[in-house]
Amino acid sequence: MPTRRPIDASTAQSAPPDLLTVAETAAVLRCGLTFVYESIHRYRATGDADEIPGLKVGRSLRVPRVRLERYIGAPITWPIVDHPIVDHEPDTSDPVNTATPSPRPTARHPRRATRRPATPRLFED
Structure with missing residues (x-):
């Protein structure tokens, strides 16, 4: 029976x-999670090489590292640098999108205190 070697922690994190x-x-x-899910589903339905190659492992979707590296045309840099996952990154070439948003305008007229008429009585005293 082959013996198992312990995995070096530094190798496990770098590979x-x-x-x-x-x-x-x-x-x-x-890119965003939605894009990845949709692309994997299209790949599984059509086998299109332009989609992210994914496979089902139990009830989960997984992407083989070798196929992903072939898909992007380069090896994966590991570990992945943490960054927020967004569905759309703003276009920085458009000055409108890079400007800071202006504060929300305040109401022009303050609310007036309204006097409501007294509740009508059903019976006279």
Whole structure:
């Protein structure tokens, strides 16, 4: 029976896993989770090489590292640098999108105190 060697912690952290989760794939591609899910589903339905190659492992979706590296045309840098996952990054070439938003305008007229008429009585005293 072959013996198992303990995994060196520094090697385990520096080597990418063979199967990446959808969130890890999105982080590598720097795109949103929805895009990754939709692309994997299209790949599974059509086998299109322009989609992210994913496979089902139980009830989860995984992306083989080797296929993802082939898809992007370069090896994956590991570990993934933490960054917020967004569905759309603003276009920095457009000065409108890079400007800081103006504060919300305040009401022009303050609310007036309204006097409501007394509640009508059903019976006279």
